[in-house]
Amino acid sequence: MATTRRPGGRSARVQAAVHRAVTELVVERGADQVTIPAVAERAEVNPTTVYRRWGSIPALLAEVAIVAEGGAPAPTGDLRADLADFAEWTLADLARPGGIAFFRAEVAADVDDRRAGLRECLKRTSATIEALLDRAREAGHEPPTLAEVMDRVVAPLYFRVVFSVPGTDAAYARHLAHAVSGKPESR
Amino acid sequence: MATTRRPGGRSARVQAAVHRAVTELVVERGADQVTIPAVAERAEVNPTTVYRRWGSIPALLAEVAIVAEGGAPAPTGDLRADLADFAEWTLADLARPGGIAFFRAEVAADVDDRRAGLRECLKRTSATIEALLDRAREAGHEPPTLAEVMDRVVAPLYFRVVFSVPGTDAAYARHLAHAVSGKPESR
Structure with missing residues (x-):
C-alpha cells in the first residue's frame, strides 16, 4: 500500500481491496448493512478515498456487482446454445455468494438515487442479450x-x-432458454 | 376503542386501525422503515397489543399485503379472458401505492424469519392461479x-x-397472458 511509484498500480490495488471488502461484507452482513467506513476499514484504506472515488454505497455496490458478473459467456452465433449458456450463467451469477444480496439491496432501495444500480444492472443485461441476438x-x-x-x-x-x-x-435455466429460442433447427 | 361489550368488534377495529397505520407508514417511509412502536402510535393502540397479536413487522406486513390483494377477479372459466384479467390485476396490485413497497421489504429481508412473507405471497399467488386453471x-x-x-x-x-x-x-400485462393462454379458440 505504501508504494507510490506506479499510481495506476496503486489505484488498481485500492480498487481490488475495496471490491474484495464490499463482497466480504455483503456476504457476511447483507448488502443493506454495508457502510463506507466499514468498507474502508476492511480494505485498509482511508474512508475519504472511498467517498471521493465512489461517492456512495449504492454506486459502489453497483460497480462491484457489475465487475463480479464480468464473466458472461461470449456468444458463438449458435442461438440455441448461446441462450442456454446465458441463462445458466445468469442463474449461477444470482446464486453465487452475495449475488442475490446485491439485487436485494438494490430492490429494497426506495430512493431514486439508489435505483441507479437497478437501471445500470438492466442496461448491462440488455447489452449482453443484444450482443447475443446480434451474433445470432x-x-x-x-x-x-x-x-x-x-x-x-x-x-x-x-x-x-x-x-x-x-x-x-441449471437444467431449468436452459429449459427456459430453449423455450424462447424456437425449434432446434430454427434459422 | 373503550367499548368492550363486543370483543369481536373491538378486535376488528384494532385490526383495521393497525392495517391502515401500516399502509400509511409504508407509503410514507418505505416498508423497511416501519417499526411496531410507530405502527402502534399511528393506530392509537398499545404496542404490546401489536407485539402480542402479530409478533413481528414481517408478519404484520405479510398480513396487510395479503388483505390488500384480496380483490383478485373471480375466474369465469374463459381461460383467455381470466388469465388476462389476472395479469392486469397483478400489475395493478403491484402498482398501487405501497404495493411494490411490500414486495421490496420482503425481498430485502436477508433473514429466514422475514422470508415467511415471500413464501406466503407465493402460496397465495399459486392458489389464485390454480383456481383459475381448475375453472378453465x-x-x-x-x-x-x-x-x-x-x-x-x-x-x-x-x-x-x-x-x-x-x-x-395493462395492455402489456394482457399481452403476456394471451401469449401463454394459446390461440383465441383453444379449448
Whole structure:
C-alpha cells in the first residue's frame, strides 16, 4: 500500500481491496448493512478515498456487482446454445455468494438515487442479450426480441431465486432458454 | 376503542386501525422503515397489543399485503379472458401505492424469519392461479401449467415493475397472458 511509484498500480490495488471488502461484507452482513467506513476499514484504506472515488454505497455496490458478473459467456452465433449458456450463467451469477444480496439491496432501495444500480444492472443485461441476438442474426438465425428474452428467461430466473422456487437449477435455466429460442433447427 | 361489550368488534377495529397505520407508514417511509412502536402510535393502540397479536413487522406486513390483494377477479372459466384479467390485476396490485413497497421489504429481508412473507405471497399467488386453471379445465380448456403462468406472466410483471421497465401497462400485462393462454379458440 505504501508504494507510490506506479499510481495506476496503486489505484488498481485500492480498487481490488475495496471490491474484495464490499463482497466480504455483503456476504457476511447483507448488502443493506454495508457502510463506507466499514468498507474502508476492511480494505485498509482511508474512508475519504472511498467517498471521493465512489461517492456512495449504492454506486459502489453497483460497480462491484457489475465487475463480479464480468464473466458472461461470449456468444458463438449458435442461438440455441448461446441462450442456454446465458441463462445458466445468469442463474449461477444470482446464486453465487452475495449475488442475490446485491439485487436485494438494490430492490429494497426506495430512493431514486439508489435505483441507479437497478437501471445500470438492466442496461448491462440488455447489452449482453443484444450482443447475443446480434451474433445470432449474423449467423443467419431469426432470434427472439430483447423483450422476449427478458420476459421469458431473465425475469423467471430472478423471480425464482428471490422466491426460492424449488427446482430452479441449471437444467431449468436452459429449459427456459430453449423455450424462447424456437425449434432446434430454427434459422 | 373503550367499548368492550363486543370483543369481536373491538378486535376488528384494532385490526383495521393497525392495517391502515401500516399502509400509511409504508407509503410514507418505505416498508423497511416501519417499526411496531410507530405502527402502534399511528393506530392509537398499545404496542404490546401489536407485539402480542402479530409478533413481528414481517408478519404484520405479510398480513396487510395479503388483505390488500384480496380483490383478485373471480375466474369465469374463459381461460383467455381470466388469465388476462389476472395479469392486469397483478400489475395493478403491484402498482398501487405501497404495493411494490411490500414486495421490496420482503425481498430485502436477508433473514429466514422475514422470508415467511415471500413464501406466503407465493402460496397465495399459486392458489389464485390454480383456481383459475381448475375453472378453465372444468370449462373444457387445456390450460397451461402453474409454472408456465408463473414464469411467463407473474415473473415478468414483477421484474418489469421492480426494474421500472417502460411500457409495462395493462395492455402489456394482457399481452403476456394471451401469449401463454394459446390461440383465441383453444379449448
